[in-house]
Amino acid sequence: MLTREEAISKAKAELKKEYSKEEYSLIQAVRSVEDLEKAKNLLIQRIKEWFNINFPEVTVFDDKLVELISVFSVKENFDEKKLSNIVGDKKAVELTLKAKNSFGAKLQKNDAEALQQLAVQVKSINDTIKYMEEYIEKTSLKVMPNTTRIAGAVVASKLLAKTGDLEKLAKMPASTIQVLGAEKALFKHLKTNSKPPKHGLIFQNAFVSGSPPKERGKKARKIAAKIAIALKADAFTHRDIATYLK
Incomplete structure (x- = not known):
């Protein structure tokens, strides 16, 4: 002891x-x-x-x-x-x-x-x-080599800063990552039953922001799913998987 x-x-x-x-x-x-x-x-x-x-x-x-x-x-x-x-x-x-x-x-x-x-x-x-x-x-x-190559340095680093810990961020589901940074809109949706947010910080990724408005929700889900996988590799396995995710 x-x-x-x-x-x-x-x-x-x-x-x-x-x-x-x-x-x-x-x-x-x-x-x-x-x-x-x-x-x-x-x-x-x-x-x-x-x-x-x-x-x-x-x-x-x-x-x-x-x-x-x-x-x-x-x-x-x-x-x-x-x-x-x-x-x-x-x-x-x-x-x-x-x-x-x-x-x-x-x-x-x-x-x-x-x-x-x-x-x-x-x-x-x-x-x-x-x-x-x-x-x-x-x-x-x-x-965050994998996440940065998938989401870009701006989005990757802001997601990390939002949660304050890489492992904590890596344990989040893709659906949560998708709306990180859109908490006000999410709470408004839960309180008033208004439209839920389609994206948060990941909107700053060109794959999402450069898409037509009607397609942004779909693109946000897609990039969030890739980010969720990339984060797990960055936080736990430390394997280079970005090439396979692109």
């Missing part, structure tokens, strides 16, 4: 071994990208509202708007040639003309610099997201 100290030591060793699995780093990476995307979207909205003080007529959005502000900061600094490198020749002419006739207020130098710095930070977030996505692609292929 183990002593208390031996039992604690054994438990610590088992936990250390469990958390040394690369799947847990992959889960954190996926969740980090989700957090970064949320932060980015909030900041872009804030940047747009701030820039509207200076240039309310602006018709550039999202990453293009961030790039524009990071280069020029305010409309008074627009240069048509440089602007065309960001938005194209036609849009550059349009924006330059609108800027000249804009009723937007001129920002103070320190205000313009602060806005520009915020745009630079959003660009940095974009770079981090790109790096993390490349990391997820490589790590997903190592942790």
Whole structure:
């Protein structure tokens, strides 16, 4: 019989071994990208509202708007040639003309610099997201080789992050995997007897999303069945079966 100290030591060793699995780093990476995307979207909205003080007529959005502000900061600094490198020749002419006739207020130098710095930070977030996505692609292929080759790194890693454990995910039936990520729609179906969801996260797989709407349910069931088999190989047998599943 183990002593208390031996039992604690054994438990610590088992936990250390469990958390040394690369799947847990992959889960954190996926969740980090989700957090970064949320932060980015909030900041872009804030940047747009701030820039509207200076240039309310602006018709550039999202990453293009961030790039524009990071280069020029305010409309008074627009240069048509440089602007065309960001938005194209036609849009550059349009924006330059609108800027000249804009009723937007001129920002103070320190205000313009602060806005520009915020745009630079959003660009940095974009770079981090790109790096993390490349990391997820490589790590997903190592942790879940069969599932990644069948479903794609994005879907495979998000399914893992949703459940938090590869073995737990591998034990789920295909019908559950099919609707993972669509819990709200599923609960609504159970509560109000509305139409059940046909797919959850696996909709992001091109095999499903690229299909006509009427065929998506059938395609989702098919890919979910393949994912369920691939997951069992990844979690338990560690055999390469992706070629046979395609």
